[in-house]
Amino acid sequence: MAQAAIELIGINKSFGAVRANRDINLEVARGTIHGIVGENGAGKSTLMSILYGFYQADSGEIRVGGKPVSIHTSNDAIALGIGMVHQHFMLVDNFTVLENVILGAENDALLKSSIAKARSELDRLEREYGLEVDPDALIEELPVGLQQRVEILKALYRGAEILILDEPTGVLTPAEADHLFRILKQLKDQGKTIVLITHKLREIMAITDTVSVMRQGTMVATRTTKETTVGELAELMVGRRVLLRVEKGESEAGAIKLSVKNLTVKDSRGVTMVDDVSFDVRGGEIVGIAGVAGNGQSELLEAISGIRHAVSGEVTLDGKPIDLTGKADPGELRDRGLAHVPEDRHHVGLVLAFEENENSILGYHDDERYLKGPFLDVDAIMADAKDKIEKYDIRPGNPRLKTANFSGGNQQKIVLAREMEQDPGVLIVGQPTRGVDVGAIEFIHKRLIAMRDQGKAVLVVSVELDEIRSLSDRILVMFAGRVVGERGPEATEGELGLLMAGVEHQEAAE
Amino acid sequence: MSTPYAKLPAWADYGLIPLINLSVAFIVAGLVVVLVGENPFRAAVILVEGAFGKGTGIAFTLFYATTFIFTGLSVAVAAHCSLFNIGTEGQAYIGGLGIALVCLSLDSTLPWWLLFPLAIVASAAFGALWGFIPAYLQAKRGSHIVITTIMFNFIAASTMVYLLVGLLKPLGSQAPQTRNFVGGAELPKLNWVIELFGAKIRSAPLNICFLLALVMAFLVWLLIWRTRLGYEMRTYGHSPKAARYAGISETRIVLTAMMISGALAGMMALNPVMGDQHNVAIDFVSGAGYVGIAVALMGRLHPVGIVLAAILFGMLYQGGAELSFEMPSITRDMIVIIQGLVILFAGALEHMFRPYIQAIFASFSPKSVGIEAIKGKGA
Numbered sequence: 061m062a063q064a065a066i067e068l069i070g071i072n073k074s075f076g077a078v079r080a081n082r083d084i085n086l087e088v089a090r091g092t093i094h095g096i097v098g099e100n101g102a103g104k105s106t107l108m109s110i111l112y113g114f115y116q117a118d119s120g121e122i123r124v125g126g127k128p129v130s131i132h133t134s135n136d137a138i139a140l141g142i143g144m145v146h147q148h149f150m151l152v153d154n155f156t157v158l159e160n161v162i163l164g165a166e167n168d169a170l171l172k173s174s175i176a177k178a179r180s181e182l183d184r185l186e187r188e189y190g191l192e193v194d195p196d197a198l199i200e201e202l203p204v205g206l207q208q209r210v211e212i213l214k215a216l217y218r219g220a221e222i223l224i225l226d227e228p229t230g231v232l233t234p235a236e237a238d239h240l241f242r243i244l245k246q247l248k249d250q251g252k253t254i255v256l257i258t259h260k261l262r263e264i265m266a267i268t269d270t271v272s273v274m275r276q277g278t279m280v281a282t283r284t285t286k287e288t289t290v291g292e293l294a295e296l297m298v299g300r301r302v303l304l305r306v307e308k309g310e311s312e313a314g315a316i317k318l319s320v321k322n323l324t325v326k327d328s329r330g331v332t333m334v335d336d337v338s339f340d341v342r343g344g345e346i347v348g349i350a351g352v353a354g355n356g357q358s359e360l361l362e363a364i365s366g367i368r369h370a371v372s373g374e375v376t377l378d379g380k381p382i383d384l385t386g387k388a389d390p391g392e393l394r395d396r397g398l399a400h401v402p403e404d405r406h407h408v409g410l411v412l413a414f415e416e417n418e419n420s421i422l423g424y425h426d427d428e429r430y431l432k433g434p435f436l437d438v439d440a441i442m443a444d445a446k447d448k449i450e451k452y453d454i455r456p457g458n459p460r461l462k463t464a465n466f467s468g469g470n471q472q473k474i475v476l477a478r479e480m481e482q483d484p485g486v487l488i489v490g491q492p493t494r495g496v497d498v499g500a501i502e503f504i505h506k507r508l509i510a511m512r513d514q515g516k517a518v519l520v521v522s523v524e525l526d527e528i529r530s531l532s533d534r535i536l537v538m539f540a541g542r543v544v545g546e547r548g549p550e551a552t553e554g555e556l557g558l559l560m561a562g563v564e565h566q567e568a569a570e
Numbered sequence: 571m572s573t574p575y576a577k578l579p580a581w582a583d584y585g586l587i588p589l590i591n592l593s594v595a596f597i598v599a600g601l602v603v604v605l606v607g608e609n610p611f612r613a614a615v616i617l618v619e620g621a622f623g624k625g626t627g628i629a630f631t632l633f634y635a636t637t638f639i640f641t642g643l644s645v646a647v648a649a650h651c652s653l654f655n656i657g658t659e660g661q662a663y664i665g666g667l668g669i670a671l672v673c674l675s676l677d678s679t680l681p682w683w684l685l686f687p688l689a690i691v692a693s694a695a696f697g698a699l700w701g702f703i704p705a706y707l708q709a710k711r712g713s714h715i716v717i718t719t720i721m722f723n724f725i726a727a728s729t730m731v732y733l734l735v736g737l738l739k740p741l742g743s744q745a746p747q748t749r750n751f752v753g754g755a756e757l758p759k760l761n762w763v764i765e766l767f768g769a770k771i772r773s774a775p776l777n778i779c780f781l782l783a784l785v786m787a788f789l790v791w792l793l794i795w796r797t798r799l800g801y802e803m804r805t806y807g808h809s810p811k812a813a814r815y816a817g818i819s820e821t822r823i824v825l826t827a828m829m830i831s832g833a834l835a836g837m838m839a840l841n842p843v844m845g846d847q848h849n850v851a852i853d854f855v856s857g858a859g860y861v862g863i864a865v866a867l868m869g870r871l872h873p874v875g876i877v878l879a880a881i882l883f884g885m886l887y888q889g890g891a892e893l894s895f896e897m898p899s900i901t902r903d904m905i906v907i908i909q910g911l912v913i914l915f916a917g918a919l920e921h922m923f924r925p926y927i928q929a930i931f932a933s934f935s936p937k938s939v940g941i942e943a944i945k946g947k948g949a
Contacts, residue, residue: 365815367814367815390814390816392817394817400815408812408814408815410812411808411812414804414805422805426798426817434798436796436797436798
């Protein structure tokens with residue numbers, strides 16, 4: 061076996077009562093791509109943060125290139141040749157590529173010499189690894205795929221030999237993801253070591269040499285990728301067998317519940333985000349909206365749910381129009397039977413600082429059931445919260461617990477329980493399973509299909525193509541604010557991927 | 571992935587940390603006392619005895635505390651809605667104007683128990699009005715509430731000077747203040763309560779406003795944690811986006827929160843005006859509004875904490891006065907420095923020692939930290 065680039069020995073890390081990492085042992089061989097998979101909250105990010113100097117391990121040893129090291133800050137990590145590409149890019153939007161690359165690595169008070177040196181170095185790196193990007197382009201003008209490339213260049217510029225990528229494909233189109241994988245393979249061929257954190261098992265199978273599975277803070281298994289299967293990995297992650305695709309019967313589409321006609325929405329800068337979009341959702345069907353993040357799906361959901369002002373168009377709920385001036389009262393829409401599970405549960409769907417029971421009435425807090433005059437009926441709210449906790453298997457089952465202390469999957473269940481239990485006629489859901497663990501995904505999908513089978517109209521927006529394909533009865537693809545195609549659930553991933561990349565719309569992007 | 575955040579048991583969070591902060595403040599203050607050549611231990615004894623040693627001291631301490639409870643609650647109510655109301659000072663000042671108008675017109679006709687409720691309403695209404703204008707500008711025009719409330723403190727001060735040297739001043743008087751109120755405008759004292767415990771009180775201004783302050787503290791708790799309005803305020807305070815999603819009107823909630831905050835600030839004026847001075851004089855608020863910010867921060871925006879913090883600051887005011895009397899080298903200004911240190915350590919640097927204490931707790935028993943905090947967390 062090749063010499064280990066990184067060894068983690070007996071790493072423990074606790075946050076209060078939560079043992080994020082326990083006795084983790086990990087060995088990554090030099091010049092390989094090593095995948096780390098696990099559910100959200102399994103401790104992957106914590107482990108990598110320890111390696112990158114964001115956190116200190118409570119106990120355990122880190123060896124880089126065979127030598128024991130102590131990493132207290134990210135500067136220590138960089139000095140040891142460890143680079144990290146974060147899930148959320150750490151780039152300054154209004155800086156050029158070059159300026160971003162030297163950020164924090166300026167070696168002079170005046171930038172002139174640094175920039176000149178960086179320019180030639182960047183040129184070399186770009187040629188060596190096939191990472192073309194215009195050094196003078198502004199970050200905000202680059203597509204996401206190229207922004208990620210800048211992050212990789214930043215790490216390489218700092219002399220990274222070991223590259224950690226945290227959920228790198230979350231924001232990429234399938235084509236961009238493929239390109240990223242080609243780059244990673246090239247880096248590997250040049251002798252770099254790559255650690256890939258992801259929850260997408262197919263990526264693991266496609267690109268890694270070895271894979272480690274984490275579950276509840278422990279490292280449960282390490283496999284050679286060639287000798288394992290998606291099914292085995294999923295089982296190891298969850299600790300039991302999982303249905304990777306929910307089973308559902310034929311839909312029985314009924315009357316039109318939600319109708320969107322010629323909807324146009326602009327964002328705060330006046331950029332058109334939703335461009336003349338029309339579609340209907342009938343009772344008893346799930347309509348899925350696929351698309352790469354940032355193609356207008358969020359704005360579409362916000363406009364329909366009355367949070368965002370629409371420039372023109374019409375949306376009707378059960379045949380009656382919705383006020384699109386941005387002055388609509390979301391509370392009134394709820395009364396009319398529109399429930400909304402927002403994309404961003406951390407800032408919109410939940411108040412993380414609230415206790416669970418307080419969040420279980422958010423948006424419905426003016427409902428008589430929860431009130432005694434101007435006062436909150438605490439007993440009724442608690443009883444209701446306990447009821448939902450039971451029905452949706454929210455864990456831990458303590459309605460007094462602060463919402464921030466629930467895992468992503470359970471937080472999402474809190475939102476879903478709240479919205480679904482109101483028995484709405486129309487349910488719109490943004491990113492139903494973003495940051496949600498595999499076990500909870502299955503549960504959430506089943507619930508959504510159950511809603512459909514009860515004759516509700518369900519509109520799902522997701523950047524996870526698998527999810528859209530497995531849930532939807534009809535799939536709409538959004539690109540650059542427009543609906544560029546409608547397909548049935550049998551559409552192939554490739555076909556949808558091309559639509560998502562706008563290929564049919566513009567001339568070939570590749 | 572959200573940043574994991576180590577929790578502390580409730581007793582450490584609400585007891586130990588404030589205690590440590592306070593101790594450090596007093597140690598640094600003690601060094602200041604050493605610098606001027608006095609014995610810090612003797613100074614501390616004088617301070618505490620001055621505040622709590624005699625009946626009169628206790629009465630004065632609670633009198634000052636009453637004022638700070640009102641301003642602390644005022645700041646806290648706005649803060650729960652993520653509004654930093656720096657305008658408590660000005661709102662209290664204008665609240666005094668409301669009281670002046672009521673008392674000047676009715677003090678010789680009504681008994682105190684009729685005049686007092688009228689004065690409460692007037693002070694609250696005037697304070698609320700003074701909070702309303704910055705709130706309106708914030709909600710409708712996006713003017714930042716911190717800037718506008720600071721400006722409104724100056725406008726309030728100028729307005730009151732104008733009125734007190736002109737319209738409200740009795741003819742022929744040299745002092746920039748209203749005439750002294752009579753009869754019904756003098757609130758009953760509470761000194762007899764302390765005397766029940768055997769202490770003797772010469773003369774102290776502690777009055778029924780103290781009870782009113784405690785009632786308001788309870789009502790604020792009720793408002794914030796037990797009413798729909800409080801729920802909406804907290805939702806907006808934590809996340810305006812979530813509030814929008816939940817159908818909570820930003821304009822309405824900002825206006826309401828600031829008016830309640832202003833009303834509480836205005837009611838502060840009852841204590842010095844009707845309970846002590848029996849007139850409205852220039853600068854009668856004298857910084858109590860700003861102390862309210864420190865009281866609210868130190869009290870963790872919780873009414874119980876605010877009452878305790880207000881008593882602490884009342885002690886510093888009363889004990890400090892005794893101290894400068896007993897130790898002439900410790901001047902009035904030094905007392906202000908000591909108060910400033912308490913504000914610095916207990917308010918502004920509130921979280922300075924937290925990471926170390928968390929580390930200590932985590933090393934003792936990783937398991938206990940967190941679970942206890944969850945169980946022990948009240949409303």
